[in-house]
Structure formats: structure tokens, C-alpha cells
Amino acid sequence: MTDTTPDAVPAAPAKPQVIEAPADRTRRLRVGGVMLVFALIGLALAAVTKGGKATFQLVSGDLENNLLGVPAQPVAIVLGILGVGAAVAYVLRQVPQRYAGWLAAVLGVAFIGAFLCWAAAGKTFPLANQFQGTLNFATPLILGALAGVLCERAGVINIAIEGQFLVGAFTAALVSSTTNSATAALIAAAASGVLMAALLAVFSIKYLVNQVVLGVVLVVFATGITGFLFDQFMQPDAEKLNTPNVLSAVKIPGLADIPFIGPILFNQTILVYLTYLAVAVVTFVLFQTRWGLRIRAVGEHPKAADTVGIKVKRIRYSAVLTAGVLAGLGGAFFTVGYAGSFAKEMTAGNGFIALAALIMGRWHPIGATVAALFFGFATQLQSQLQIIQTPIPGELLLMAPYLATIIAVAGLVGRVRAPKADGEPYVTE
Amino acid sequence: ACGSKPTEENAGGSANKDFKACMVSDSGGFDDKSFNQTSYKGLQDAVKEKGLTEVKAESKSDNDYPTNMTAMVSAKCNIIVSVGFKLEDATDKAAQANPSIKFAIVDSAPAKPIENVKPLAFNTAQSSFQAGYLAAAMSKSGKVGTFGGLKIPTVTIFMDGFAEGVRYYNTQKSKNVQVLGWDDAKQAGLFTGDFEDKAKGQNNAQNLITQGADVIFPVAGPSGLGGLQAAKASNGKVNAIWVDTDGCESAAEYCSVLLTSVAKGMDVAVKDAIVSVVDNKFDNTQFIGTLENGGTKLAPFHEFDSKIPADVKSELDQIKTDIISGKITVQSKVQPKAS
Amino acid sequence: MSTETEAAPAPVPPAKEPERRSGLPSWAVQGLVSLSAIVLALLVGAILIIVGDEQVQKAVGYFGAAPMDTVSAALSAVGEAYKSLAVGALGGWTPISESLTQATPLICGGLAVSLAFRTGLFNIGAQGQLIAGAILASYVGFAWHLPPVLHLVLAIVAGLVGGAIWGGVVGLLKARTGAHEVIVTIMLNYVAIYLLAWLLTTKTFQRPGRTDPISPIVDNNAQYPKFGDTRLHLGFVLALVAAVFVWWLLNRSTIGFELRAVGANADASRTAGMSVGRAYVIAMVVAGALAGLAGTQQVLGTDLPLTDGVAASVGFDAITVALLGRGTPLGTVLAGLLFGALNAGGLQMQLITQTPLTLTTVLQAVIVLFVAAPALVRSIFRFLPKERGAGAVLAKGWNG
Amino acid sequence: MHLELSGLTKSFGSLVANDHIDLVIEPGEIHCLLGENGAGKSTLMNMLYGLLQPDSGEIVIDGEKVQITSPSDAIKHGIGMVHQHFMLVPVFTVAENIMLGRENTWAAGVLDRKKAHALVTELSDRYGFEVDPEALVEDIPVGVQQRVEIIKALTNDARVLILDEPTAVLTPAEIDELIGVMRRLKENGTSIVFITHKLKEVKAIADKITVIRRGKVVGQAEPSASEEELAELMVGRAVDLVVDKDPADPQDAVLRVEGLTVIDERGFTAVDDVDLEVRAGEILAVAGVQGNGQTELAEALLGLTPIAAGTISLDGRDLTGRTTRQRLDAGIGYVPEDRWHDGFVESFSVAENLVLDLFRKPPFGNGLTLHTDEIEKNAEARVEEFDIRTQGVDDPLSSLSGGNQQKVVLARELSRPLKLLVASQPTRGVDVGSIEFLHQRIVKERDNGTAVLIVSTELDEIAALADRVAVMYRGKVVGVVPADTPRDELGLMMAGASKSEAHDVAIENPTTLGTI
Numbered sequence A: 001m002t003d004t005t006p007d008a009v010p011a012a013p014a015k016p017q018v019i020e021a022p023a024d025r026t027r028r029l030r031v032g033g034v035m036l037v038f039a040l041i042g043l044a045l046a047a048v049t050k051g052g053k054a055t056f057q058l059v060s061g062d063l064e065n066n067l068l069g070v071p072a073q074p075v076a077i078v079l080g081i082l083g084v085g086a087a088v089a090y091v092l093r094q095v096p097q098r099y100a101g102w103l104a105a106v107l108g109v110a111f112i113g114a115f116l117c118w119a120a121a122g123k124t125f126p127l128a129n130q131f132q133g134t135l136n137f138a139t140p141l142i143l144g145a146l147a148g149v150l151c152e153r154a155g156v157i158n159i160a161i162e163g164q165f166l167v168g169a170f171t172a173a174l175v176s177s178t179t180n181s182a183t184a185a186l187i188a189a190a191a192s193g194v195l196m197a198a199l200l201a202v203f204s205i206k207y208l209v210n211q212v213v214l215g216v217v218l219v220v221f222a223t224g225i226t227g228f229l230f231d232q233f234m235q236p237d238a239e240k241l242n243t244p245n246v247l248s249a250v251k252i253p254g255l256a257d258i259p260f261i262g263p264i265l266f267n268q269t270i271l272v273y274l275t276y277l278a279v280a281v282v283t284f285v286l287f288q289t290r291w292g293l294r295i296r297a298v299g300e301h302p303k304a305a306d307t308v309g310i311k312v313k314r315i316r317y318s319a320v321l322t323a324g325v326l327a328g329l330g331g332a333f334f335t336v337g338y339a340g341s342f343a344k345e346m347t348a349g350n351g352f353i354a355l356a357a358l359i360m361g362r363w364h365p366i367g368a369t370v371a372a373l374f375f376g377f378a379t380q381l382q383s384q385l386q387i388i389q390t391p392i393p394g395e396l397l398l399m400a401p402y403l404a405t406i407i408a409v410a411g412l413v414g415r416v417r418a419p420k421a422d423g424e425p426y427v428t429e
Numbered sequence B: 001a002c003g004s005k006p007t008e009e010n011a012g013g014s015a016n017k018d019f020k021a022c023m024v025s026d027s028g029g030f031d032d033k034s035f036n037q038t039s040y041k042g043l044q045d046a047v048k049e050k051g052l053t054e055v056k057a058e059s060k061s062d063n064d065y066p067t068n069m070t071a072m073v074s075a076k077c078n079i080i081v082s083v084g085f086k087l088e089d090a091t092d093k094a095a096q097a098n099p100s101i102k103f104a105i106v107d108s109a110p111a112k113p114i115e116n117v118k119p120l121a122f123n124t125a126q127s128s129f130q131a132g133y134l135a136a137a138m139s140k141s142g143k144v145g146t147f148g149g150l151k152i153p154t155v156t157i158f159m160d161g162f163a164e165g166v167r168y169y170n171t172q173k174s175k176n177v178q179v180l181g182w183d184d185a186k187q188a189g190l191f192t193g194d195f196e197d198k199a200k201g202q203n204n205a206q207n208l209i210t211q212g213a214d215v216i217f218p219v220a221g222p223s224g225l226g227g228l229q230a231a232k233a234s235n236g237k238v239n240a241i242w243v244d245t246d247g248c249e250s251a252a253e254y255c256s257v258l259l260t261s262v263a264k265g266m267d268v269a270v271k272d273a274i275v276s277v278v279d280n281k282f283d284n285t286q287f288i289g290t291l292e293n294g295g296t297k298l299a300p301f302h303e304f305d306s307k308i309p310a311d312v313k314s315e316l317d318q319i320k321t322d323i324i325s326g327k328i329t330v331q332s333k334v335q336p337k338a339s
Numbered sequence C: 001m002s003t004e005t006e007a008a009p010a011p012v013p014p015a016k017e018p019e020r021r022s023g024l025p026s027w028a029v030q031g032l033v034s035l036s037a038i039v040l041a042l043l044v045g046a047i048l049i050i051v052g053d054e055q056v057q058k059a060v061g062y063f064g065a066a067p068m069d070t071v072s073a074a075l076s077a078v079g080e081a082y083k084s085l086a087v088g089a090l091g092g093w094t095p096i097s098e099s100l101t102q103a104t105p106l107i108c109g110g111l112a113v114s115l116a117f118r119t120g121l122f123n124i125g126a127q128g129q130l131i132a133g134a135i136l137a138s139y140v141g142f143a144w145h146l147p148p149v150l151h152l153v154l155a156i157v158a159g160l161v162g163g164a165i166w167g168g169v170v171g172l173l174k175a176r177t178g179a180h181e182v183i184v185t186i187m188l189n190y191v192a193i194y195l196l197a198w199l200l201t202t203k204t205f206q207r208p209g210r211t212d213p214i215s216p217i218v219d220n221n222a223q224y225p226k227f228g229d230t231r232l233h234l235g236f237v238l239a240l241v242a243a244v245f246v247w248w249l250l251n252r253s254t255i256g257f258e259l260r261a262v263g264a265n266a267d268a269s270r271t272a273g274m275s276v277g278r279a280y281v282i283a284m285v286v287a288g289a290l291a292g293l294a295g296t297q298q299v300l301g302t303d304l305p306l307t308d309g310v311a312a313s314v315g316f317d318a319i320t321v322a323l324l325g326r327g328t329p330l331g332t333v334l335a336g337l338l339f340g341a342l343n344a345g346g347l348q349m350q351l352i353t354q355t356p357l358t359l360t361t362v363l364q365a366v367i368v369l370f371v372a373a374p375a376l377v378r379s380i381f382r383f384l385p386k387e388r389g390a391g392a393v394l395a396k397g398w399n400g
Numbered sequence D: 001m002h003l004e005l006s007g008l009t010k011s012f013g014s015l016v017a018n019d020h021i022d023l024v025i026e027p028g029e030i031h032c033l034l035g036e037n038g039a040g041k042s043t044l045m046n047m048l049y050g051l052l053q054p055d056s057g058e059i060v061i062d063g064e065k066v067q068i069t070s071p072s073d074a075i076k077h078g079i080g081m082v083h084q085h086f087m088l089v090p091v092f093t094v095a096e097n098i099m100l101g102r103e104n105t106w107a108a109g110v111l112d113r114k115k116a117h118a119l120v121t122e123l124s125d126r127y128g129f130e131v132d133p134e135a136l137v138e139d140i141p142v143g144v145q146q147r148v149e150i151i152k153a154l155t156n157d158a159r160v161l162i163l164d165e166p167t168a169v170l171t172p173a174e175i176d177e178l179i180g181v182m183r184r185l186k187e188n189g190t191s192i193v194f195i196t197h198k199l200k201e202v203k204a205i206a207d208k209i210t211v212i213r214r215g216k217v218v219g220q221a222e223p224s225a226s227e228e229e230l231a232e233l234m235v236g237r238a239v240d241l242v243v244d245k246d247p248a249d250p251q252d253a254v255l256r257v258e259g260l261t262v263i264d265e266r267g268f269t270a271v272d273d274v275d276l277e278v279r280a281g282e283i284l285a286v287a288g289v290q291g292n293g294q295t296e297l298a299e300a301l302l303g304l305t306p307i308a309a310g311t312i313s314l315d316g317r318d319l320t321g322r323t324t325r326q327r328l329d330a331g332i333g334y335v336p337e338d339r340w341h342d343g344f345v346e347s348f349s350v351a352e353n354l355v356l357d358l359f360r361k362p363p364f365g366n367g368l369t370l371h372t373d374e375i376e377k378n379a380e381a382r383v384e385e386f387d388i389r390t391q392g393v394d395d396p397l398s399s400l401s402g403g404n405q406q407k408v409v410l411a412r413e414l415s416r417p418l419k420l421l422v423a424s425q426p427t428r429g430v431d432v433g434s435i436e437f438l439h440q441r442i443v444k445e446r447d448n449g450t451a452v453l454i455v456s457t458e459l460d461e462i463a464a465l466a467d468r469v470a471v472m473y474r475g476k477v478v479g480v481v482p483a484d485t486p487r488d489e490l491g492l493m494m495a496g497a498s499k500s501e502a503h504d505v506a507i508e509n510p511t512t513l514g515t516i
């Protein structure tokens, strides 16, 4: 550029100053508003907290030792004020943009803390179990959402997670019952997930079927076929075909001894460890490897990928089929991973929640994981609060996780952007 | 393997082959490991015993009840058994339109008695009372837990009785065994919100266990099976009591953790209702399964038979006697009342 | 020169075989393809029936001894099953009326999904909207006591309002905050289910004298009139009216023009002065109302009380119906009728041949799968002509 | 490399896009392909690059017949291509885009990002491009994206480089720079196929020119041929390259913009305190390199982008804060820059697209119902008037060629009484024949007393249409100059020079194109 550009042209001015765009302003006020509402609710709860001490159980199931007793009202008030502070700082933009997320996190923790102080005042709240349960609920959701991330990053919409779950759960139960082998069961579940994924892949990539249609239909198909096989074969011969062995927890020496989180995170079944691994691997693969780069390229701009010699369809097939492994394992969680025998429609809509988590997490493996954990947390909290009995009616508690998700999506997450070519078949002539 | 062609097998007692005993399920289907399944077993028992012809229709949605009912009528059934309170309206209508056909309905009763409808109800609060007592007696931690599927009377009646039984134990023994997951005074407690999600049921049970409960009483159909799974996973620390059927038969893989089950004798009641029609002894008085008539009872202790102290067993028997005699009154408001 | 080229092996000759195009109008071609898809699906179903049939299993046991037994057992199993399916769906006025009754809520629910689709929204929430509509319609139906006609009209309006609110929230959140409708509709379905479960335990909704979660049946005045002594009711006619209305709305009204434009290209619509947010809200309000109408058909039409099962799986089947109908009102009506017939026939089939209802579900899925993949159907039935403008796309993806 | 295409034929349905095309590319030559919109240039090149499969014909490289069934085959044979529509992944960084498809990896397919980074730096140094390897492609200006595309093609050591309309989005200086790169490549023995609509460029660089019309080669021309000759060869009739228009007769100011400031999504000031005035009966052209705020300016005028400060008034009526619809109703016509995105609904029929912003009002609608017969009638009339080539007004717009789609948008906007017409890049990518017609139509609108604001990066277009020129650079109007300002001077202003600086420098350093 140097030889033809005359020197006299003034040097480019320094990078223009960043000013808040109107859209950002709206967003800041909206998010800040929601934060403020929650902060004030937290504070209000603090004001009405009665009952002296709130006790938190730090080791799951240990009712005598490892209890953390705090003066409920003072702590709630401090947390409430902290929350209000964070919300106000957010609204007034008192910290640099890139730390704004932390303020939301501070508010979240403060609000939940104040809320728990209020709910547990004069009672014992099993804190460790809260996280344990969160993980239980979230594990299949994470696997399902990761499967979705892989598919959709490659440009294939996957609404069929629920169907993959069902088939995975069924197969795992069947194989575990007949072979008594956990490994065989997990492999079979993964394979059945891949089989469902193959249907998704062939029909969407080869036959160009609208992927939304396809996903919904595959869920119906999986419901029907597992139901049919259950009715006709599994149920009549349940002792032989539907008595899977549940995976047992494997303690990881050392790690499991870390206080508080150790027993929660590192005394789990192999399937849960696979889930941790899956989060890390999918994230790494997607962003740091050749295959991942190509997956993202075909999901964003398949033609561009094609022009540099990438086989678009082949990458899509590979991504969708690999995702099938994850979804199948997610399905296995419902039977061999946790609950034992198979029952019709036992995944009970979890595949759709995983889909929601994937969108809420903005098609990012970490985001999806966080969203799944968020949902698991809310569901577990709901169950625990029903037990310790709060003034909140049980019926409302049952709705709470779903309402919380709506609030989070509408208030905090806002507009999300899918991979650009997500759902568009790639056609060459 | 290619064996030889079997000769036409001759069904055993085909004495009443033209007698059609029919059943319509509710939307849970016949494989719900719960009341549809148990009722269906009653149908099968009757069919086997009397050599009848069986016709069954599963319903996928509420919409299907009238359709299935009509189909049964046109199939010229001699008796139609409908399962669940949701079929009440369809049953009443069909019964009034077809006075020559006999009907029976499980877990419900027409507002006004109908000539050809026999309601089958079960006071499971009575046996749950025993179950609560047993649970309290067997608890080491001093805490027992229960949870339900949905907060509906056929579920909470178990939970009520259970809580009362625990309270009775406390007053008898001056103990303070706590019930987690159900407060019968406030009628508030722990529910999964559905009857399908086994993992959710298991998690609910797990949460009760972390709160110290060592006997779990899940009243949530297939979702409740998760509760048994949680007990099984505790490796002997936690036990459970199953509902509706003898869990050692319907969910045999969990027999090792089952103290007992609160059996709701739907199979027996259904079978009796059918047989009464075959034998021309049908009447439309409401059947209420009680401890007295065996329509509800504690199932055998199976693997726990040796582990339950003899005095507890005799106390349970005494309770049964006392409930029958009226010495103990079970309070639950949702107990079926004789009409 | 041209001779040279022909002599040389053309790079990709097979791909360019002349397209089979017939003189048939495109609806006829579509019909043929759909018919072939149904035939294929029935073949798949036949396999399942054979595999699941006890007689066949027995006959296979001695296959070597009498192989024809297996074949005849298989044929008779399939034959009987499908005969009872057909009789149950179409064998006379009563079965037909049953099919139409079953189709009624599916059509309205399907329209709710279709309309949203055309606006670029994926409405998984027909289930929740239906429940919301059923709650209000049922309440007005049993708690108020009004003269004929008026009562029915008010109950229907209540149902429409209930659904419209439940749907409108989705549109509003999407327009205002960008919250993705897929998430919001999934979550609102659950909220509706739990709301219903709770309401049914309250005095307001519980049937007097009952402790069960079941509401009173609505007043006679609030019920859709029935046709003869069948279960078919006026709601079916309303479903057809709704379909015509949706057709008019989409194709002959300015609002529909806007909805379709936003659905096809939101950016261009915005540039042309349309309010995309407004379109989302309108579409979801109307879609919700349509699903609410399906709710009224459940509680006012088939004289069902309100229970937790009032929605059955109509809301989800509606998605399949809408997709099978390619998002057009006529297509949705036809798809709804097909599914209604399969449901009615399926009940009969389980009654006579004890074939599980899950088979109907499989059949429905496979039919849609084949219909949605005309290329596959054509590769199996090679005689089928090519459709002009084949593969009309409904929703492109998450980004609209 | 010696490349020979013979008898290449490709049809889309009943349309024969390439009809037995023969073409020979000698080693080290710059071969220009010229043709009107839809002539089939891109189709031909896409077949060469393996993106499309020919129905018949063959490709011979260095005497050997080859099969190119996918771009990877093409890359293997040493063919590189810069596509008409950029083939870059917008959410990837420059380095990621460049490594895509030939990633350097550590073990197990883990990306070696350092190497990619180094490669970009090396190449951009070698060719004097200033490209930040870690910048996101969607954040960099189109001109820089173009360089990324070229680097991409060069990293493959292509021996034949296809450049499909690479100059549409470049400034004269950048075009100059590109020409320099092409010359250097040529010296190294690389052959180049160069496609463009700009006849000046062709004359400046081509060794050989092949003209394609309606899918057939209609002839070859020498670079010495005049522009008029080339245009006639392309279009098949004599083309008036100069719009003949009378001098403007400007009246009162219709559009008044004061202190307009727009902050874009990333928080940068896209339009910076701009004051403008457009008078009735004049054409004001906003010149500038793509990405200097013109798009945002136009969108702000229509209310499509929220503004941070400033006022907009039309005929004295304050429009600030009004909705797009209110502005359209107030008498603004708008031809958006990215038509494929914002201008029409592809799946709608031609007729529907012709009333996309008119359907609510009589005679097309009465607020509730749509009068489809009126819409139909209107469509017939517009199609006739604007010579829109379509099989029928009920056909979807997607079936039309690019130039005709363009005309639909213009026809729609000009079919109602306007006070102000805002048209962005009205003829981008349109062939000379259509340009002629569209320009005439815009001038006619001016002569009817409408105020016209044209946003264009094409100096030819500006020269043809403008009565006054406002040059934008980094969101600011650096000057408003008369229409007859020399091309070089405008070019320099577009690079940020003030009016006086530009004037001086332009005389000292004439660019290649400026002097033609």
C-alpha cells in the first residue's frame, strides 16, 4: 500500500472512542432493571427473615458435623445490600464493560444467599446436597446440550435430542440387563444415539428434509418405537430385559477429599466423569482443532468452507454422528447412569430442556453447560424447599425452574444468534 | 430352532368363552406399574379362573374414554371395568344407556348410585397407617420420608395415613420420629409433579435421604420407582415401602430394600366384581377396600421378614385389629366414605 | 465441436438425467408423493406388526417345518390389523365421525403452529396455550350459568383469550427482549401444566362432592352442539372456519402480508416499514387463540371435564400436523384429518388385534418422515413425477 | 500453466447459463472476462473451480484433460479463486480464515495458531497489505476483507488466479494497489482471469479480453478498444455511457440533517456529527469507501438505526424519533444497499415485492383486506414501465436475475409520489445496459422535483449522477464538492484528505485509473 499512497494523506486518527450504542444502553437498562428487582426482592426477604440461625449442611447426609450456622437475618441483610450495590453499579455502569458480567454473578450469588438465609432461618438447609442434586439433574442436560452444540455448530438443527435420549436410555437398559456389563451398556447407548443421529444426518444432509420437521418427527418416532418395543418385548420379560445395573460411583483418590466440592464432584459414576470430559473436549475440539474449525466453518458459511476444499457434507456427517454419541450417553444416564430400569417416555421432556439450554447458552459448550447447571440448580432447589417447607406454595415451587428460565432468558440473555447456516442444507449443483 | 408344529392348544377352562370381561385404562396405560396394571391383573385373574374372554382398551388421552367405552359396548361386553376417576363420566353415561351391561369403576364412584355400576374404592389410609408405624419403628435416624406424584387424593391418602401412623408410633413409644415430605395438617409436601420422570423421583428421594430419612415411601407410580432406586443405591442404609402392589412382585429388582408394600387390592376387587357378574351375584353397592375385608393390606415383608422384630409385627397386627374395631380412627379427609 | 464433447465422457453424466416432469398440477404431484409416503409407512408398520405378533412368533418357531405358516400368519396379522385400522377410521358414519372428532383439536392446534411458522416463529407452545384456553373456557362453562348460545359464545371467547394470553406473552417477550420463542414456549408449557394441576386442587375448579382433581362438566348451554348421536360437534365446523380464517388472514389481509413478509425476511420487512416486533406479537396472539380454540374443543366439545390430561398430546401432535401440512391452512386440515383418522383407527386396531397404540405413533412419525423427504420416496417409487418447486421450505432455521 | 476450456456447458433448469464456451488462458497472461449481468461469467469460473459441475465440455491443463469435481481438485491443480461474494467466515479471525482448509496442526489435529499468524504477517508484508491476523473478519472494512481473500488465494501458490469482480468495493487507490499485485504475480508467471464490469480497469490491465453474452462467447477484444466498443460488444447494442441530464434546478432544502451521530453495534461512532442538506430537484451523492458510515447514515435517515444525537427533518417536519413507517409515509423512498438482505422478500412474488411498503394503503389495501387484483394490476404496469424481465408477476422474485431484482426495488420506490429518494449503491453489480436505464430513471425523478440522495462508492456513478458530492470518511463529511471535481481528488478525500490537501496531492501523484 505504501508505494502508491501519498504521504500527504493524514495518518488515520487513533482508534475511535468507544461509546455506548443505543442498543447496548437499552440492554444495560433492561438487564440492570431485572437485577435491581431481584436485589430488592432479596433485601425484602432479608427484612422479613425470622428464626435466628440458618444452618447449612456442608457434607451431604452428615447431619451432625460440618454444619455452618449463620445468623440468618444479618447475613441476609448484608447479602441483600451487596446485591443492591451490584445491581446499582451495573445500571450506573460503574465498572468497565468487561467486568459487568461479574456484577451479575455477584448479584446472583447474593440473591440466592439471601433467599436461602430466609428460607432456612431456624432450619437446616442441605447445601452440599443442593449441588449434588444440581449435578444429577444437569448431567443428561449437559450431554444433550453438547450434542446439540456439535450438530448446530455444523449447521444441522437438532431438535431430536429428546428422541436420542429415549433410545439411548432404552438401549442402555436392555444391554445392561442382558449382558450385565456397564461398558457394553454405555457403548450400546452411544451406538443407538449414533443410529438416531444417522437418521437425522441422512434425512437432513442427503434428503434435505427441513430440519425442524425432522427433529420433531424423530422425537415422535423414538417415543413410538421405544414404547412399542417396551410394550411388546421388554415389559413382558422385564426380569430378563429390564433389570439394568446402575453404574456405581467411583471415588477419585485425592480429588474426592477436597473439602465441600470434592465429594460432590469426584465421587461420581463414570458417566458423570465422561460428562466433565465431554465439556472440556467439545470446547477444546471446537475451538482449538482442525476438525472444530471446520465444523464451525460449515455451520457459519458452508460455501466458504467448500471453496477452500473442505468437504462440507462429510464434516456435517461427522459432527452429527459424533453428537449422537453424546446424546446416547445422555440417554443412558436415565437408566444405567442413575435411575435403573426403563419406563415409557421416562425422559419426560428433558431433551427439550437440553435444547433450551443450548440456545440459552448461545450455542457455546460452556454456555450450554452453565445453562444446564442453572436449570438443574433451580429444579433441585425447588425439591429441597418443598422438603424444608417454606411459605412458598408447593405448586408455585414446581413451576419455579421454568419461570426462572424465562426470566433469565428474557431478562439477562436476550437476543441470541445461531450459527448462520444452522438449519440450511448445503446443496451443490 | 425349528421344532414341529404344535397342535392347537386347548385353553383350560373355556367354560365361559362367550362371557366378555372388558377393561378400559386411563391415559396412564396398562403398563403404568400402578393402578391400571394392578386392575388389569384382576381382569386376567378372573379370565383365567372362569375361562372368560378378555377385551381391553388402552386410552391415549382423555378424548379416548368415551370412544373406548362405546367400543366396549358394541363389543357386547358383559362387564366393563374402567380404571380411574377420569373415566367416571364416560362410565356413568354408558351405564345409563346400557342397563343390561354391568360396570365397575376403580377409584371412583358416581355422584348418585347407578343400578349397574359398582364403584370400587380403597381406604389405603388404613394400611398406610400401618406402614407409617412400621417405618417409624424401623427408622434408625428418627426420620422417615415420603413424596407424591401429584397432589391428588389417591396419592395423598397414602401420605396422610403414613404420617398418622408415624405419629401414632410416637405417642405409643414417646418417640419423636419425624416425617419429611408431607405435613398432613397443612396438606403440604414434596411432589415430583408427574408420574413419569423416574430420575426426578429418585432425586426427591435422595433429598429426603440427605435430610436424614432412612425409610422412603414414594407414592408416585413409575416416578416413585426412582425412590426405590435411591434406597437401593444407599447400600442398605435406606429402605423403602412401595405402594399399590406388592413391590417384590411388580418391581422385583427392588425387593431387597422393601420393608413391605401398601397393597391396594384392586386386582382382587376387580376380579371379584367380574366373578360376581359371571355368577349372577352382581350388586351396585360400593366396595371399599379396607383392612377388614382385605381390600387393602400390608404386603408380606419378604426379605425383611427376619429383620423386623416380632413385637413390631404383633403391634402391627394390633393396629389392624384396632382400626377394624374402630379403636383407632384414621383421620385422613380423603378416605372414601361409604355412600 | 459438439460431437467432440459428446464423445468425451461428461464429467457427471448421471446427475443430469432429464427431470421427470409431468403435466400434472403440483398439488396432484404432492398428493401422489404423500400417498406413496403413507404406503411406505404402512409397510414399515407392517414389519413391526409382524415382529410383534404372537402367532407369527410361534410360527417362526417351527419355520423349518412349515414355512408357509409364518407367511400366512404374518399376512393375516397385518391384514387384520390394517383392516381394523381402516374400519375404525372410515368404516361407516360413526367411525368417520370419530375420526373427525379426533381431528378437530389437531386441526386448530396445527393452525396455531402453522401460523407462527409462517411468521418465522417456532411455536412449540401449543400445548400450554391449549391448556390456558381450556382452563378459562371450562371455568366460564361450568361456573357461569347463562342462556343458550350466549353461554357457548362466551365460553369460546374465554378459551380464545386464555390461549391468546399464553401465546401473546411469547410474542411480547420475543419482541421486547429477544427471548427465543423456543425456550419460552417450552417453559410455558410446563408452567401451564403445573398451573392446571394446582387449579384442579382448588375449590373453584374442583367438582362439588369430589376430592379428585376434576372439574364439573360445563353446562349444557356451553357445550358445542353435537351432530346426531355422534361425538362430532360444532367445534369441527369451527376448526374448518378457523382454517379458512387463517387462509384469509395470511393471503388476503394486510396483517397476513406483514406476517408472511416478516417470516420470510425480517430485515427487508423492517426496511419496508413493518414492525417486526408487532408481527411477532400478533402472530403469537392469534396462534395462541387458535390453540385456545383447540382447548375449547376439548372441554366444550367432547364434553370432557377439565383434568390434568385435558391437553393429552394434542399440542405436540399439532407440530407434526402443521409440518405435514407444510404450514398451509389446507395442508394442515388434511394432515389433521389424516392424524385424526389414524388415532380413531388405532383405537379400533388395538381393540381388535391388540396392537399397541404406540404403533400408531410410529406410523405417524414415519408418514411425516417420508412426506418430508420426497427425494427418498421418489428414489423408491421411481415412477413418481418430479414436483415443480419441490421441497418448499417452512422454517429455515433458528435465525428465521 | 496453460489452461484450456472447451465446450463447457451448464444449464439451470431451462436456462442455459454457459453454452459451449471455449477459452484459452496462456501462462502469465491477464485475461479479462467481460459480460453483462447474468452473462455467465461466474458460472464459467465456478465450473473451473469445481463449485459447479459442467453438463458437458472439458478442462485441459498443460495438455492434460482433468476432472475438477470439487474446489479441492481445483486447488490441487493450482487454481485459486477470489469469489464475487466473499467466501470468508465472518465470525472467524483473519488468521482462521486463511488457515481454513489447510490448517497447520500439532499432533492430533490441534491447530498451530502461531504458524497461521506468522503466515498472514509474512504475506501481508510481502504484498504490502496491512492486515491484522487476529481481527474478526466481520469487524474489518470490506476493502481489507478483499485483501484477506487475495492472501487466501495466494497462500495456495496458485498458478491460475481467478478474480471475480474484485474491485466493486475498492477505492481507486486500493484498485491501483490491486493492479500492482496482479502485475507482480504476472511477472512470476501466474495467469490471472479477471472479471469486472468496469471498462477502465479492463483497459488498464488486460492482456486479452473475452466477451460473453447470454452464455456464449461473442468475441475477443484488444485492450486498445474503446469503452464504447467494449460496452456495445457486451450488451449487444450501443450504450450511452454518459447520462445526459440537464443541469439541476434546485429548490428549497427538503432534507435537513443536523449534528447526526450514530453509534454502531460495537460502540464505535459510525456517523459523527454530520450536517447535510438536500434540496428539491438536486442529486446529492455521498461518496466514500465502504464502511465509512454511509450505510449507517442512510439507515439513520430511515429510522432503521437508532441515532445518538442530531435531528432529521423533511420539508420542515421533524422526523427524529419517528418510525420507519412514518418516514416512508412522509414521502421518503429508500433503496437499501444490501438488497438481498433488506430490499425484498425473495420467496414473495414479483407483484408482492412491488407493494412491499405500499400494501396497506389504497388501492392495494384498506387497512384490513388486501386487494390482490389491484396488486396484480400494479405489477403488470411496473413490469412494463421498468422493463423487468420476468415470466410472470406471480413468479417468486428469486427466479429473477440480479439486475431485474434490482429494478423491482427501484420500481417500487419510484411508484409513489416522493419528496426524498435515498438510494444506496443503486447500480452495484448491475451491467452497463441496466445502469443506463436506472440512471435515467433517477434523473427523471430529480427533474420531477424530488430531492435525491445517492450513496455510492463508485466514482463513475457519482460522476454520472451527482449535482453535488459529499465525501464521507470515518463517519464525518470531509467536504461537499461540486460534481466535476477530478476523480483523483475525490479518491484522496475518500481516504481522509481534506479538500485542499486532496487537490494538491492529486496533481503530484496521479493514479493509473485517474489518468485514463
Ligand SMILES: Nc1ncnc2c1ncn2[C@@H]1O[C@H](COP(=O)(O)OP(=O)(O)OP(=O)(O)O)[C@@H](O)[C@H]1O
Pocket (backbone or CB within 6 Å): A429, D012, D015, D017, D035, D036, D037, D038, D039, D040, D041, D042, D043, D044, D084, D400, D401, D402, D429
Ligand atoms: N444456482 C443457480 N440456479 C439458477 N440459476 C442460476 C444459478 N446460478 C446462476 N444462475 C443464473 O445463471 C445466469 C448466469 O449467472 P452468473 O452468475 O454466471 O452471471 P455473471 O455473468 O457472473 O453475472 P454478474 O455480472 O451479475 O456476476 C444468470 O441468469 C443467473 O441468474
Ligand SMILES: Nc1ncnc2c1ncn2[C@@H]1O[C@H](COP(=O)(O)OP(=O)(O)OP(=O)(O)O)[C@@H](O)[C@H]1O
Pocket (backbone or CB within 6 Å): D085, D338, D339, D340, D341, D402
Ligand atoms: N441470489 C443472489 N444473487 C446475487 N447476489 C446475491 C444473492 N444472494 C446474495 N447475494 C449477495 O451476496 C451477499 C451475501 O448474501 P447473504 O444473503 O449471504 O448475506 P448475509 O451473509 O446473510 O449478510 P448479513 O451478514 O448481513 O446477514 C449479499 O449482500 C448480496 O450482495
Ligand SMILES: [Mg+2]
Pocket (backbone or CB within 6 Å): D041, D042, D043, D084, D164
Ligand atoms: Mg458473477
Ligand SMILES: [Mg+2]
Pocket (backbone or CB within 6 Å): D341
Ligand atoms: Mg442472510
